[in-house]
Amino acid sequence: NAGVTQTPKFQVLKTGQSMTLQCAQDMNHNSMYWYRQDPGMGLRLIYYSASEGTTDKGEVPNGYNVSRLNKREFSLRLESAAPSQTSVYFCASSLGRGNSGNTIYFGEGSWLTVV
Amino acid sequence: DAKTTQPPSMDCAEGRAANLPCNHSTISGNEYVYWYRQIHSQGPQYIIHGLKNNETNEMASLIITEDRKSSTLILPHATLRDTAVYYCPSLNAGGTSYGKLTFGQGTILTVHP
Numbered sequence: 001n002a003g004v005t006q007t008p009k010f011q012v013l014k015t016g017q018s019m020t021l022q023c024a025q026d027m028n029h030n031s032m033y034w035y036r037q038d039p040g041m042g043l044r045l046i047y048y049s050a051s052e053g054t055t056d057k058g059e060v061p062n063g064y065n066v067s068r069l070n071k072r073e074f075s076l077r078l079e080s081a082a083p084s085q086t087s088v089y090f091c092a093s094s095l096g097r098g099n100s101g102n103t104i105y106f107g108e109g110s111w112l113t114v115v
Numbered sequence: 116d117a118k119t120t121q122p123p124s125m126d127c128a129e130g131r132a133a134n135l136p137c138n139h140s141t142i143s144g145n146e147y148v149y150w151y152r153q154i155h156s157q158g159p160q161y162i163i164h165g166l167k168n169n170e171t172n173e174m175a176s177l178i179i180t181e182d183r184k185s186s187t188l189i190l191p192h193a194t195l196r197d198t199a200v201y202y203c204p205s206l207n208a209g210g211t212s213y214g215k216l217t218f219g220q221g222t223i224l225t226v227h228p
Contacts, residue, residue, distance in 0.1 A: 004158075042202075042218040043159070090158055103149075104206075104216055106158035 004107035013081045021076040023091030032074035033092040081114045124223040133190040137203035140184040147206045152199040
């Protein structure tokens with residue numbers, strides 16, 4: 001059981017380049033999330049998808065777009081990467097909306113460096 | 116969203132119980148308290164969660180005060196592998212932010228021999 005799988009694990013981008021982080025879960029979860037983690041900042045929610053076909057902004061959505069491709073997959077796109085987007089990105093998923101105590105499970109992270 | 120506060124660091128001897136406190140004085144009635152840990156920048160690992168009652172699973176116990184303003188995570192027999200950063204995020208329930216975990220800075224727990 002793989003849980004939440006993210007690709008790539010490491011990526012170096014030049015400023016202005018674009019890229020997409022892929023995320024897939026095999027737990028038949030309805031909700032999926034993208035977080036970023038920066039030193040001293042904790043984890044911050046970028047976007048989330050409560051269910052297939054819906055997406056909503058989180059705390060720090062600027063500079064990102066997301067696509068809920070199907071129930072399993074939720075991708076995060078950087079259209080024009082900036083050094084401020086250097087971070088560790090975590091995808092996560094939960095069975096329901098999370099507001100009934102459903103546990104949120106995280107992937108192993110994607111390390112992105114923008115130079 | 117409730118803001119949680121934790122001590123920045125704690126030490127524990129191997130084999131002893133580790134008691135990690137979390138203050139969530141502004142928590143609302145429908146917000147759950149969750150505990151996660153993160154080892155070496157891996158993805159956060161779920162430990163336990165609760166709403167009002169104390170909870171126990173194979174990893175830990177969670178004690179929530181009656182007024183729900185604070186909680187304590189108990190690792191009954193800490194091992195060196197329990198050295199990690201421990202977070203007690205609250206979970207916003209309902210509204211337009213459901214499913215959003217609000218993480219604070221966490222507690223660095225160091226288990227020493």
